Amino acid sequence: MGKSVYVTTLEGYSGKSAVALGLLDALSRRVQRVGVFRPIVLGDAATGDPGQRDYVLDLLVAHEAVTLGYDECTGVTYDDVHADPVAALDTIVERYHRVADQCDAVVIVGSDYTDVGSPTEFAYNARVAANLSAPVLLVVNGADRSPDDVKVLADMAAGAIAENHASLFAVVANRVTDPDLSGVVRALARDGVPVYALPEEPLLSAPTLADLLPVCGGRLVSGDPALLDREVLGVMVAGMTMPNVLDRLFDGVVVVTPGDRPEVVLGVLMAHLSAGFPQVSGIVLNGGIELPSQVTRLLESAGATLPIIATDLGTQETSTALTSMRGRLRSGSGRKVAAALSLFAQHIDSDALLDGLDVARTTAVTPLMFEHQLIDMASADRRHIVLPEGDEPRVLAAADLLLRRGVADLTLLGDPIRITAQAASCGADITGATLLDPETSELTERFAEEYYQRRRHRGIDRVEARTAAVDVSYFGTLMVELGLADGMVSGAAHTTAHTIRPALEVVKTVPGVxxxxxxxxxxxxxxxxxxxxxxxxxxxxxxxxxxxxxxxxxxxxxxxxxxxxxxxxxxxxxxxxxxxxxxxxxxxxxxxxxxxxxxxxxxxxxxxxxxxxxxxxxxxxxxxxxxxxxxxxxxxxxxxxxxxxxxxxxxxxxxxxxxxGLRKPVNDLSRGATVRDIVNTVAITAIQAQQLDQQLDQQVGQQLDQPVDQRAGHPEPEAVR
Missing domain, CATH: 3.40.50.10750 (Isocitrate/Isopropylmalate dehydrogenase-like)
Structure with a gap:
C-alpha cells in the first residue's frame, strides 16, 4: 500500500484544490503510480453522475500521472454521511484501500463545506484521516487575515485533529494577502511540522467568460467560443468617452457597454489587438440593445475572435452579476493549472515535504517523470531562448505555458503587431516575452555586418548579408552566437534546412566534431x-x-x-x-x-x-x-x-x-510539433545552454589552476577576457 496524505481545511474557498494539485504534481516526479481519493463528493459517488461531478476530483484525475478513473476515486456522498456517518466511514475506508492498493502514493482531498457547519465537518474530516492512517496537510485561508488571525485558525484545527486521533503533517497558509509571507510562516511555526505560505493569486479565483454567461443571462453574439474559457480579472463599465476607456483598460478586463456604443466596441477591439494595450477578456453588451448591423458585418468580415456577449440586464444589474461570480480551478483551465503549479513550486520545498512524508524515489523513469525533470532542470537556472516563429499559434500557446511556469525567458521574432494580434486571437498571454522585429530592430545592421564579415570569403556581399539578417532564422541564430540569447528553437513553420543552415554557417560545430x-x-x-x-x-x-x-x-x-x-x-x-x-x-x-x-x-x-x-x-x-x-x-x-x-x-x-554537435544550442521542431513538443524542446535547449556554461566554467577553473608559465600557450576564454 502506498503512502498517503490528507489535504483538508477549516472552511470553504481556502484554495485547497490548488495545494492538492501541486502536491499531486510533486509526487508524480517521485513515484510511478499516483492515486487520488475524495472521501465525500456531491452526487452519486458510485456512478459519478455528470450532473453532480465533483470539480476538484475532476481536476485531479485529469492529471497525467493518475491512471484511475473518476468512479474508482470516490468514497460516499454528503447524503450518505448525513444518513449514517458510521456506515459512511466504513465505506470510505473500504473504497480508499482499493485505491491505495494500486498506488505508490495517494493524495486524499477532504470535503468542501457545502452544506454542513464548519466545526462538525472538519471533525469528520479529521476522523476520516485517522481511519485511513493518513497524516493531515492543513490548508488555512490567509485572505484578508493577519498572521495572528491565521494562527488562531491553525491552532483550532490542530486541536481538532489531535482530538480525533489524526496527526498533523504540515500547514500551508494559502491565499495570503499579507505582504510579509515570512511573518505568516513564523506565526504558524510549530515543532516538527513544516509550514509554508502561498500568496493570493487573483487568476486562481477569477471566473471565466463561460462562468459569467449564465449569471447575466448572456449569449455569445460574436467571437470565438473557445475563448470563453479566458479568465476575467475585473469588470469595467465603459460609461465615459473612448480615450478614457482606453486609459482604464487592464489585462483580463471585461468591458460592459450598451450596444448603441459601437465606438467603444470597436475601440476596445482595436486596443485588444494592439501591442501597446492590455489584452481584454471580452465585451458585454448590456440593456438588450444590439450592435448596429453595419458593425456586426464589420466584425464578421474582420474575423474578430474577441468574445462579445449580449445581456438584457441593465448596467448596474450586469456589473453586480459579473462581480459576484467566483471562479474555480477546473481541469480545463490550462492557465489556472499552470499558475497553481508555478505558485506551489515557488513557495513550497516539495522535496523536503515529500521526504517528511517518507515517500521514496523510484528508480524507474516514466515519460511524465522525464518531462517533469526537463521542466525542473530548466526552471532551476533560467535561460533566454529565442523563438523565430513568433506568430505561429502553437509557439504562442507554448510561450504562454513556458512563461507561466518560469521555464525560460523568451524572445519572439516577427512583427509585434501581428504577434500580439495572433496571441489575442488564440488567447495566449505573452506579456512576459520580448518581441523583436528583424525588419525594424536596431540590431539588424549590427547582425548584417557580423554576417558579412564571417561569410564574405564565400562571396557574400553586404546587400546579401542584410537580406540574411532580416530572415528570422538567421536573426535568431545571430542572437545566440553573439550572446544575446542562450539558445534558439525553430521549425514549427520552417524546414529543418532553414533552421540548421544558419547554425552551420554562423554557430558552427564543436571543435573536434x-x-x-x-x-x-x-x-x-x-x-x-x-x-x-x-x-x-x-x-x-x-x-x-x-x-x-x-x-x-x-x-x-x-x-x-x-x-x-x-x-x-x-x-x-x-x-x-x-x-x-x-x-x-x-x-x-x-x-x-x-x-x-x-x-x-x-x-x-x-x-x-x-x-x-x-x-x-x-x-x-x-x-x-x-x-x-x-x-x-x-x-x-x-x-x-x-x-x-x-x-x-x-x-x-x-x-x-x-x-x-553545435557550439551553441539550436534545436529543430517537426512541422507537426504539438504545444507540448515545443515546451519540451525549449526546456531541452535551456538545459543545453546550462551545460555549455558549466563546461566553460570548468575550463576557466582548470586554466586558472595551472601555474602561470603553463598558461602562456592557452588563450583565455572569452568570459575571462
Whole structure:
C-alpha cells in the first residue's frame, strides 16, 4: 500500500484544490503510480453522475500521472454521511484501500463545506484521516487575515485533529494577502511540522467568460467560443468617452457597454489587438440593445475572435452579476493549472515535504517523470531562448505555458503587431516575452555586418548579408552566437534546412566534431533511452558515426542518463561481414580511441543491446549488451524507421529531435510539433545552454589552476577576457 496524505481545511474557498494539485504534481516526479481519493463528493459517488461531478476530483484525475478513473476515486456522498456517518466511514475506508492498493502514493482531498457547519465537518474530516492512517496537510485561508488571525485558525484545527486521533503533517497558509509571507510562516511555526505560505493569486479565483454567461443571462453574439474559457480579472463599465476607456483598460478586463456604443466596441477591439494595450477578456453588451448591423458585418468580415456577449440586464444589474461570480480551478483551465503549479513550486520545498512524508524515489523513469525533470532542470537556472516563429499559434500557446511556469525567458521574432494580434486571437498571454522585429530592430545592421564579415570569403556581399539578417532564422541564430540569447528553437513553420543552415554557417560545430547530428529521447514505460541519429545524416561515414556516438553519449549524460553505447548493426560481434558491418566496427574503434572512458559495444544487434537474455548468449560479459541506454544507428533509414516503430508499437513518447554537435544550442521542431513538443524542446535547449556554461566554467577553473608559465600557450576564454 502506498503512502498517503490528507489535504483538508477549516472552511470553504481556502484554495485547497490548488495545494492538492501541486502536491499531486510533486509526487508524480517521485513515484510511478499516483492515486487520488475524495472521501465525500456531491452526487452519486458510485456512478459519478455528470450532473453532480465533483470539480476538484475532476481536476485531479485529469492529471497525467493518475491512471484511475473518476468512479474508482470516490468514497460516499454528503447524503450518505448525513444518513449514517458510521456506515459512511466504513465505506470510505473500504473504497480508499482499493485505491491505495494500486498506488505508490495517494493524495486524499477532504470535503468542501457545502452544506454542513464548519466545526462538525472538519471533525469528520479529521476522523476520516485517522481511519485511513493518513497524516493531515492543513490548508488555512490567509485572505484578508493577519498572521495572528491565521494562527488562531491553525491552532483550532490542530486541536481538532489531535482530538480525533489524526496527526498533523504540515500547514500551508494559502491565499495570503499579507505582504510579509515570512511573518505568516513564523506565526504558524510549530515543532516538527513544516509550514509554508502561498500568496493570493487573483487568476486562481477569477471566473471565466463561460462562468459569467449564465449569471447575466448572456449569449455569445460574436467571437470565438473557445475563448470563453479566458479568465476575467475585473469588470469595467465603459460609461465615459473612448480615450478614457482606453486609459482604464487592464489585462483580463471585461468591458460592459450598451450596444448603441459601437465606438467603444470597436475601440476596445482595436486596443485588444494592439501591442501597446492590455489584452481584454471580452465585451458585454448590456440593456438588450444590439450592435448596429453595419458593425456586426464589420466584425464578421474582420474575423474578430474577441468574445462579445449580449445581456438584457441593465448596467448596474450586469456589473453586480459579473462581480459576484467566483471562479474555480477546473481541469480545463490550462492557465489556472499552470499558475497553481508555478505558485506551489515557488513557495513550497516539495522535496523536503515529500521526504517528511517518507515517500521514496523510484528508480524507474516514466515519460511524465522525464518531462517533469526537463521542466525542473530548466526552471532551476533560467535561460533566454529565442523563438523565430513568433506568430505561429502553437509557439504562442507554448510561450504562454513556458512563461507561466518560469521555464525560460523568451524572445519572439516577427512583427509585434501581428504577434500580439495572433496571441489575442488564440488567447495566449505573452506579456512576459520580448518581441523583436528583424525588419525594424536596431540590431539588424549590427547582425548584417557580423554576417558579412564571417561569410564574405564565400562571396557574400553586404546587400546579401542584410537580406540574411532580416530572415528570422538567421536573426535568431545571430542572437545566440553573439550572446544575446542562450539558445534558439525553430521549425514549427520552417524546414529543418532553414533552421540548421544558419547554425552551420554562423554557430558552427564543436571543435573536434565533424558533423551536426540529432537524438530522440525515447521514453518507454519505465526508462528513457537515447536514439541517434534519426533525423539529420542520411548515410554517415565511420568517422561521422563515431562523432554521433560521442555526442549522443554526452547528450545522454547531460540529461541524467548513464551512457552505455550500442553501435547497431545487423551483426553482433564478428558473426557477420560486409561493408556496412565494417563501417560500424571501424566507428566503434574510433569511439574507444576518442573516449576511452565510455562504455561502448559494436557491432551489435538491437535485441542483444536491449535484452539481457539475448545478450547473455551473444555477448556474455559485456558491460553494454543487454543494458544499453544509447543506441547509435548505422544510417538515417534504419534510425528513423526504428524510432517511429518503437513509438507506435510500444507506446513510447519520443522527445526530439535534439540537435548536438553545435557550439551553441539550436534545436529543430517537426512541422507537426504539438504545444507540448515545443515546451519540451525549449526546456531541452535551456538545459543545453546550462551545460555549455558549466563546461566553460570548468575550463576557466582548470586554466586558472595551472601555474602561470603553463598558461602562456592557452588563450583565455572569452568570459575571462
Amino acid at each position: 565533424s558533423v551536426v547530428s540529432s537524438v530522440f529521447f525515447m521514453c518507454l514505460q519505465n526508462q528513457v533511452l537515447v536514439y541517434g541519429d534519426c533525423a539529420v545524416n542520411p548515410d554517415p561515414t565511420a568517422e561521422q558515426l563515431a562523432d554521433i556516438a560521442v555526442s549522443s553519449a554526452a547528450t545522454a549524460s547531460a540529461f541524467g542518463i548513464e551512457p552505455r553505447v550500442a553501435m547497431l548493426s545487423y551483426s553482433t560481434g564478428s558473426s557477420g561481414a560486409g561493408s556496412d558491418v565494417e563501417k560500424v566496427s571501424a566507428a566503434t574503434e574510433l569511439v574507444r580511441a576518442r573516449a576511452p572512458h565510455l562504455l561502448v559495444e559494436g557491432p551489435i544487434q538491437y535485441d542483444a543491446a536491449i535484452d539481457p537474455s539475448v545478450a547473455a548468449t551473444k555477448l556474455p560479459g559485456s558491460q553494454v549488451a543487454g543494458q544499453a541506454t544509447v543506441f547509435v544507428f548505422p544510417d538515417l533509414n534504419t534510425g528513423n524507421n526504428t524510432y517511429k516503430a518503437v513509438q507506435r508499437s510500444a507506446g513510447a513518447v519520443a522527445i526530439g529531435p535534439v540537435l548536438q
